[in-house]
Amino acid sequence: MNNRVGILGLATLLLALALPAISVAAQELRIITSYQPNMVNPMLEAFQQRHPDIHVRVLNKNTHAAVDEMLAGNERRFDLFWASAPEAFVVLEHAGLLVDLGHGPHADFAWSAVGWTWRSPRGASGEFPVPQDWNDLLDPAFARSIAMSHPMRSGTMHSLLETILQDRGWQAGWAWVLELTGQLNTISARSFGVLEGVASGDFTIGLTIDYLALTRGADGLVFRYGRPVIMIPARIAALRDGKHSKAARSFMDFVLSEDGQRILLRPDVRRIPVNPDVRAELAESLNPEVRAALNFSWSRYDPELAARRYWVVNQIFEAFVARDLLLRRDLWRRLRALSQAPATERARIQRLLTWMPLTEHQARSTSQNRETLVEWSERSHTMLRDAEALIRLLEQP
Numbered sequence: 103m104n105n106r107v108g109i110l111g112l113a114t115l116l117l118a119l120a121l122p123a124i125s126v127a128a129q130e131l132r133i134i135t136s137y138q139p140n141m142v143n144p145m146l147e148a149f150q151q152r153h154p155d156i157h158v159r160v161l162n163k164n165t166h167a168a169v170d171e172m173l174a175g176n177e178r179r180f181d182l183f184w185a186s187a188p189e190a191f192v193v194l195e196h197a198g199l200l201v202d203l204g205h206g207p208h209a210d211f212a213w214s215a216v217g218w219t220w221r222s223p224r225g226a227s228g229e230f231p232v233p234q235d236w237n238d239l240l241d242p243a244f245a246r247s248i249a250m251s252h253p254m255r256s257g258t259m260h261s262l263l264e265t266i267l268q269d270r271g272w273q274a275g276w277a278w279v280l281e282l283t284g285q286l287n288t289i290s291a292r293s294f295g296v297l298e299g300v301a302s303g304d305f306t307i308g309l310t311i312d313y314l315a316l317t318r319g320a321d322g323l324v325f326r327y328g329r330p331v332i333m334i335p336a337r338i339a340a341l342r343d344g345k346h347s348k349a350a351r352s353f354m355d356f357v358l359s360e361d362g363q364r365i366l367l368r369p370d371v372r373r374i375p376v377n378p379d380v381r382a383e384l385a386e387s388l389n390p391e392v393r394a395a396l397n398f399s400w401s402r403y404d405p406e407l408a409a410r411r412y413w414v415v416n417q418i419f420e421a422f423v424a425r426d427l428l429l430r431r432d433l434w435r436r437l438r439a440l441s442q443a444p445a446t447e448r449a450r451i452q453r454l455l456t457w458m459p460l461t462e463h464q465a466r467s468t469s470q471n472r473e474t475l476v477e478w479s480e481r482s483h484t485m486l487r488d489a490e491a492l493i494r495l496l497e498q499p
Contacts, residue, residue, distance in 0.1 A: 284434025
């Protein structure tokens, strides 16, 4: 009898010890995000002060890789997806991977816009003219001085490409991107590599999104919005295979609350809140062009369009820009050196260097596989070799 009482007592004690662990596990919230700690930590600290019973685990992963993991099945059972590229959420929504916890399939929590950054001492000292608009970046003075990240590894850069394409149209947009290739110093793996290179002086100009540059004012970085300013919504969403929907909803509620929105105003975060009352606290510090853009629907980014051609835009960039960066950049250098050549011949070469041989319909109608990427790369290379042959003729004495 005493042994039975002892065994029952031990079992009760073990169960009591196990219950807190079970409770904690039940309150674990898993978030996958493209955001760095300076954005994530202030929000998490404030949230956990209000919800000390919820343990939050965060994985930082670039947007493209995060989307791929969700499309592959979300085996690690993340509860929330949190990122700046709104088209990524549309892709996941169309795949049936998002759930509505009271805010729709996804919720906008902040606004951003893209442009470029440079170190203020350089621009202030007159070492180079500060670019005023997108076309200024094509000035030969910036040849091999501009850095950008790869859209397949950076949701920010995918949004930047889409901003150009949506503003200028398919053919004119790609023409600008292909001419920009002649200006590039490098294509970085991550957005932060661009900022670090500008801060260290490795690059003169970096293409980026506003909040990434604005939070690095201590590094002497200055940011200019590309014109027209097109506002991009940053989003958060609950994932279908997440385990802790109650905790996920609590976090989403907090991010969208006035207290959560006010965290976005911090100088180490520098986001534009979607809540108009909180946004009003920015007062005169909000860029006038941004303030105006927020009032007009024509200045809003189209995530649905970006999502429909998400794979296509990334792969065209890989095939026509990244794979042939060195050759395309060298051909632009050689063409510019032929300033005395006949204008008609130079225009012919420039057309080869800026022409996108795929219409949007053609690009979106092809199979999304490696064979397509190889075919596009071959088309790009053939056009560049044709341009090189014409340049070589003009280079002959």
